[in-house]
Structure formats: C-alpha cells, structure tokens
Amino acid sequence: xxxxxxxxxxxxxxxxxxxxxxxxxxxxxxxxxxxxxxxxxxxxxxxxxxxxxxxxxxxxxxxxxxxxxxxxxxxxxxxxxxxxxxxxxxxxxxxxxxxxxxxxxxxxxxxxxxxxxxxxxxxxxxxxxxxxxxxxxxxxxxxxxxxxxxxxxxxxxxxxxxxxxxxxxxxxxxxxxxxxxxxxxxxxxxxxxxxxxxxxxxxxxxxxxxxxxxxxxxxxxxxxxxxxxxxxxxxxxxxxxxxxxxxxxxxxxxxxxxxxxxxxxxxxxxxxxxxxxxxxxxxxxxxxxxxxxxxxxxxxxxxxxxxxxxxxxxxxxxxxxxxxxxxxxxxxxxxxxxxxxxxxxxxxxxxxxxxxxxxxxxxxxxxxxxxxxxxxxxxxxxxxxxxxxxxxxxxxxxxx
Numbered sequence: 001x002x003x004x005x006x007x008x009x010x011x012x013x014x015x016x017x018x019x020x021x022x023x024x025x026x027x028x029x030x031x032x033x034x035x036x037x038x039x040x041x042x043x044x045x046x047x048x049x050x051x052x053x054x055x056x057x058x059x060x061x062x063x064x065x066x067x068x069x070x071x072x073x074x075x076x077x078x079x080x081x082x083x084x085x086x087x088x089x090x091x092x093x094x095x096x097x098x099x100x101x102x103x104x105x106x107x108x109x110x111x112x113x114x115x116x117x118x119x120x121x122x123x124x125x126x127x128x129x130x131x132x133x134x135x136x137x138x139x140x141x142x143x144x145x146x147x148x149x150x151x152x153x154x155x156x157x158x159x160x161x162x163x164x165x166x167x168x169x170x171x172x173x174x175x176x177x178x179x180x181x182x183x184x185x186x187x188x189x190x191x192x193x194x195x196x197x198x199x200x201x202x203x204x205x206x207x208x209x210x211x212x213x214x215x216x217x218x219x220x221x222x223x224x225x226x227x228x229x230x231x232x233x234x235x236x237x238x239x240x241x242x243x244x245x246x247x248x249x250x251x252x253x254x255x256x257x258x259x260x261x262x263x264x265x266x267x268x269x270x271x272x273x274x275x276x277x278x279x280x281x282x283x284x285x286x287x288x289x290x291x292x293x294x295x296x297x298x299x300x301x302x303x304x305x306x307x308x309x310x311x312x313x314x315x316x317x318x319x320x321x322x323x324x325x326x327x328x329x330x331x332x333x334x335x336x337x338x339x340x341x342x343x344x345x346x347x348x349x350x351x352x353x354x355x356x357x358x359x360x361x362x363x364x365x366x367x368x369x370x371x372x373x374x375x376x377x378x379x380x381x382x383x384x385x386x387x388x389x390x391x392x393x394x395x396x397x398x399x400x
Contacts, residue, residue, distance in 0.1 A: 006030045007114035007142060008107040010099050010129075011061075013049035015170060016118035016145050019159040021056040022166055023144040024116055032110060033058040036066045036102045038095035039183025039244065056168060062106055066098040067183055071239035073098060074313075075184070078279070079286045080227045080330035082302065083310035089260045090279050091310065092185040096125060097318040100132040104139060116142035121149050124264055127316035135319035177203065183243055185256070185276030199259065199273050206251035207275040213253050213347035220249065221342045222285045227334025229282055246278030253347045256280040262314075281350055285341035288352035293336050293359040305329060 007024055011017045011033035024031050033053040035046065046063060053061040074094045084090050100115075107115055115133055119126040126146065133139050145155065152158050163170050177190040186205045193199050201209065223231035232242050250256060256277030264270045291299050305326055312323045339357025343350050365373030372379070 006032060006059075006107075006110050006112040007116050008032050008034055008103050008110065008112065009058075009116040010103050010118070011035050011049070011053055011058075012118070013052045014118070015156070015159055015163075016120075018052065018056055018168065018170075019148075019162060020116055020118050020144045021053065021058055022162050022168075023148070024142065025057055027142075029114065030059045031057070031116075032060050032062060032106070034062045034064060034103045034106055036064045036095075036099040038066050038070050038098065039240065040181030040186065056166075064102045064106065066095070066102050067240040068238070069098045069101070070095055070183055071243070075239060075243065075279075075282075076228055077309070077327050077330055079229065079282055080327070080334045081306045081309045082283060082287050082290070083306040083313070084283075085262060085310045085314045086260075088258065089262060089274065089314075090184070090276060090283065091313050092182070092187055092274055092276055092279070093125070093128065093180075094313055094318070095182040095184065096128040097132055100129055101136065104133065104136055107139065113139045114142060115139045116144065118145050119143055120155075121146040122264075122266070122268070123270070124266075124314070124316070128318070131316040132319055176200070179205065181205070183240055184279055185247075185274055187275075188273045189271070193259075193271055193273055196261075196271060203273045204257075205275055206247055206277060207254045207257035208252055210254060210347065217344060217346050218249065218253055219342060219344045219353075220246075220281075221340055222282065223340050224286060224289055225338050227286065227290065227331075227337040229286070243278040243282065246281050247276075250277035250281050250345065250350060251275065253277075253345050253350075255345055255348065255350045281343055284350060285343055285352055286337065288355050289339050289341050289357060290334065290337045292355050293339070293357050293361060294333065295361065298333055302333070305333075 005028060007029040009017065009020055009024065009031055011021070012035065021031050021033065035049050037046065050061045050063065074097070078090060103115055107113065117129045119129055126143065130141055133141055148155055148158060160170060177188045177193065180187045188199075188203050188205070191200070193203070221233050222229055223234070229239065229242055231237055232245060237245070256279070257273070257275050259271070259273055261269055261271045290302075309323065309326050309330070312318070312320055312326075317323060336359040338359060339355065341352050342354040344353045345351070363373055365371075
C-alpha cells in the first residue's frame with residue numbers, strides 16, 4: 001500500500017466495474033468511483049450510475065465532464081489529420097484517454113496513487129488505460145477483472161456470485177449486443193456481429209434505417225478556422241454541441257453507419273458495427289476544404305501522417321511524444337484551412353457540394369478542363385519533360 005488506502009475506479013455502472021468496487025473493497029481499499037461523462041448518456045442514466053456506485057459501497061461517487069477535453073485533445077487533431085485506422089475506423093474508443101486523464105487528476109486531488117479500471121486481458125482497452133497511466137505519472141494500476149482471469153475462465157459466473165453474496169441486484173440487459181456510446185459515436189459488438197454474420201435491424205442506434213429517412217434533402221454549412229470546426233449554418237457553436245447536433249441531424253438520414261474488422265493488438269480479430277454521423281460529416285467537410293487550400297505536396301504527405309497518427313491513437317500511445325510531434329506538423333499544415341463547406345444528403349451518403357475560402361488555390365486565369373493561363377506549347381513541353389525518364393526507360397529496355 002502507498003500513503004493512502006484510497007483507489008479511484010473508472011466506473012461505468014456495468015457488471016465489470018460493479019464487480020471491481022466489491023473486489024477492491026475486499027482488498028481493503030476505500031473506493032472512489034469516477035464516471036467520466038464523454039457524451040452519449042442521459043441524465044437518468046447518470047443518476048442510475050451514481051446510485052449504483054453508492055449501493056455497491058463506494059465511499060464517494062464523482063461525476064466528471066470531459067466533453068470539451070475530448071473535443072480539444074482528440075477531435076481537433078482527428079480533423080487535422082483525417083485519420084482512420086485502416087482508412088476506416090475513426091478511433092471512437094479514444095474517450096478512454098480523457099477518462100484516464102480525468103481519473104488521475106481526481107487521484108491527485110484525493111492524495112492517492114492508486115487507480116483502477118475494469119478492462120479484461122483480451123482487448124485493446126487495457127493498452128489504452130495502462131499505457132496512458134504510465135505516461136502520465138507514477139501510479140499503481142489495479143485491474144480486478146484481468147486479475148480474476150488468472151483464477152478462472154468463467155469470469156462472468158464469478159462476478160455474479162460475488163454480486164449475489166453482496167446482495168446487489170444485476171439488471172438483465174434488454175440488448176443482445178455490447179453497446180458503447182460517447183460523443184464521438186456508438187459501437188456495437190456481440191452475437192452475429194462477432195460471428196461475421198449480417199447485423200440485425202436492431203443494431204441501428206443513431207443511424208436510422210432506409211425506411212425512416214426523411215423525404216426532404218438535408219443541407220447544412222460548416223465553418224472552419226485553422227482546421228477547427230467553429231460554426232453550423234452560420235451560427236458559432238462550441239465543438240461538443242456542434243458534434244452532438246450533427247449526430248442528430250445526419251443520423252436521421254442514416255449517414256455514418258459502418259461495419260469494421262480490426263486487428264486487436266494481442267492477436268485477435270475484432271468486428272464491430274459503428275455509427276458516427278457527426279464525425280463522418282466533419283471529416284468529409286474538413287478534408288474537402290483542406291485539399292482545396294493546401295498544396296499538392298502537403299496533400300500527398302497528409303496520408304502518411306494520418307496513418308501514423310491513427311496507429312498511435314488506436315494502440316494506446318495517445319500521450320507518446322511522437323504523437324505530439326505529428327500534431328505540431330498537423331497544426332501547421334492546417335493553418336490556412338479556414339472557410340465554409342456545404343454538406344448535402346438525401347440519405348445514406350453525404351457529399352461536400354460546395355467549398356468557399358479566401359485561401360482557395362485557384363488560378364484566376366485558369367479553370368480546370370475549361371481555360372488555361374499557359375500556352376499549348378508550354379503544356380506540350382511540360383508533358384514531354386515530366387515523362388522523360390519513363391520514355392527513356394521504354395526505349396532502352398526495348399532493345400533487350
């Protein structure tokens with residue numbers, strides 16, 4: 001034990017973190033539960049989580065708001081980079097990093113170096129939690145579920161047994177799936193999704209099915225300053241509120257629904273359904289603007305940076321110095337990504353139909369496929385010289 005017998009537990013109210021409260025109490029800790037609100041949950045649910053923590057015997061329950069830190073630390077560089085893991089998944093799991101950050105700040109306030117989480121030993125979340133803790137300071141990590149897996153292969157049965165002994169009721173889930181929601185989006189796994197089957201109709205959460213799409217075309221305008229989304233339809237709006245509104249409006253048209261298979265770091269295949277209408281709309285609009293104002297070489301290099309940034313974020317290295325290096329470049333590369341983008345959808349797919357910026361790289365004397373500010377002779381010479389190496393190779397090798 002360290003100087004205080006207090007532990008801060010990242011608490012969601014689910015079976016795993018509920019078990020963690022009881023297990024940590026058995027180890028002699030005074031348990032402080034911390035629910036870090038990263039969006040996607042109602043006031044009624046938050047109240048239930050608080051009541052659940054107290055019923056389990058938490059000394060104190062803490063509710064921490066992390067919507068703005070999630071926007072500032074993750075969404076902004078996500079838009080700057082345009083990064084998606086395997087060019088598909090926009091790392092909706094990244095709220096874990098601000099959860100750790102908020103919990104450790106609470107631990108410092110309480111004067112303890114003990115931090116606990118409910119991760120298993122099977123997935124990527126343990127990497128995100130553990131590595132973040134180690135990057136942010138000298139803390140002792142407790143993972144009761146992972147520790148339980150050393151003792152039994154039937155973890156759920158052991159959890160339920162301890163809950164029953166403590167007289168704590170375990171609510172029966174009404175969902176066939178494991179569902180995770182936050183400001184960024186919603187992910188679903190379990191059942192036929194895990195088995196590589198066709199996801200059921202009840203996997204639609206934010207993105208409505210075709211039969212429910214509105215008939216009227218949706219258009220909206222996003223404003224950006226230095227690569228940051230700052231307004232919706234001309235009205236200034238804070239990032240979290242803007243993202244929540246996009247989730248609502250685009251989700252009604254079925255925009256943002258995906259099925260993704262990823263490689264878990266420890267060697268498994270993980271398949272999920274995920275929905276992120278707001279993130280999809282923001283990334284599409286920001287890319288349309290960025291590619292219109294940045295140079296050819298900047299745009300070519302963008303994908304290299306994006307792939308590296310995505311790899312670091314997905315695999316747990318959110319607080320790695322190399323990630324900060326990448327973001328310094330991204331901030332510079334987005335310094336002129338200022339303007340407006342109009343998005344439009346009739347359902348399912350959204351398009352950036354118009355782009356406006358004072359920084360558009362547009363030659364006033366030339367329009368693509370219409371008119372040019374150079375002569376045909378200059379064009380012919382350019383074509384000849386840029387292809388000179390290939391032409392020479394063809395001539396030399398044809399003599400073999």
